[in-house]
Amino acid sequence: xxxxxxxxxxxxxxxxxxxxxxxxxxxxxxxxMANKQxxxxxxxxxxxIIASPKFTNGYYNLGFLCLTQNQNxxxxxxxxxxxxIDPRFINGxxxxxxxxLNEKQxxxxxxxxxxxxxxxxxxxxxxxxxxxxxxxxxxxxxxxxYYRAVVKLDxxxxxxxxxxxxxxxxxxxxxxxxxxxxxxxxKKIAGQAVFKVGExxxxx
Numbered sequence: 001x002x003x004x005x006x007x008x009x010x011x012x013x014x015x016x017x018x019x020x021x022x023x024x025x026x027x028x029x030x031x032x033m034a035n036k037q038x039x040x041x042x043x044x045x046x047x048x049i050i051a052s053p054k055f056t057n058g059y060y061n062l063g064f065l066c067l068t069q070n071q072n073x074x075x076x077x078x079x080x081x082x083x084x085i086d087p088r089f090i091n092g093x094x095x096x097x098x099x100x101l102n103e104k105q106x107x108x109x110x111x112x113x114x115x116x117x118x119x120x121x122x123x124x125x126x127x128x129x130x131x132x133x134x135x136x137x138x139x140x141x142x143x144x145x146y147y148r149a150v151v152k153l154d155x156x157x158x159x160x161x162x163x164x165x166x167x168x169x170x171x172x173x174x175x176x177x178x179x180x181x182x183x184x185x186x187k188k189i190a191g192q193a194v195f196k197v198g199e200x201x202x203x204x
Contacts, residue, residue: 004031022052029061033068041065056082056089063095067102075099090116090123097129106133124150128160140167156187 008031014024029044042065048058063078076099082092097112113129120126131146144167150160161184168177 004035007031020051022048022055022058025051026055026058026061029058033061033065038065038069054085056086056092059085060089060091060095063092063099067095067099070102072099072103088119090119090126093119094123094125094129097126101129101133101136104136106137109133122153124153124157124160127153128157131160131163135163135167138170140171143167161187 008028011024011027011031014021018024025044025048029041029048032038032041032044042062045058045062045065048055049062052058059078059082063075063082066072066075066078076096079092079095079099082089082095086092093112093116097109097116100106100109100112110130110133113126113133116123116129117126127146127149131143131150134140134143134146144164147160147164147167150157151164154160161180165177165180165184168174168180
């Protein structure tokens with residue numbers, strides 16, 4: 001919290017110097033978002049796009065804020081705006097994928113996650129998103145293929161490591177699940193990861 005408070009001071013100073021400094025408004029929005037102060041976050045993300053109407057991250061952050069609150073139609077509006085401004089803005093496609101996933105529109109979700117991957121083959125969030133699509137559909141073998149793709153790119157990715165173990169458990173492959181959990185401990189990401197495994201299994 002101290003770091004957030006210190007950062008806010010400098011962002012406010014930057015705005016005093018340049019009232020159209022979009023990055024400062026966006027930074028303040030991110031801080032309020034991290035603290036779950038959503039009304040304040042929305043104010044500063046909106047100030048971001050007022051200061052710079054083509055600032056793609058401002059629209060993305062507004063979309064993500066809406067998605068966090070299950071306001072799917074509003075989220076899609078902002079994500080579409082971001083990719084209309086920049087057709088190569090990967091996060092916009094990823095945001096749309098997650099919004100359609102939230103709506104259980106799995107085919108549409110895969111289209112947008114695949115678009116993100118087509119723009120950057122090392123974009124882990126795209127593979128994670130498709131893995132989550134298959135996971136929600138209880139197609140665990142397919143999900144594991146994409147989670148493994150994430151781990152290949154980022155061996156310490158908590159979500160993919162934990163979902164690999166959860167998928168194995170839900171397939172009744174207890175030995176593989178246990179082995180994957182041991183790997184998590186070896187990677188020293190155990191605390192958060194083991195909690196997530198239990199959470200994923202409990203929700204299925």
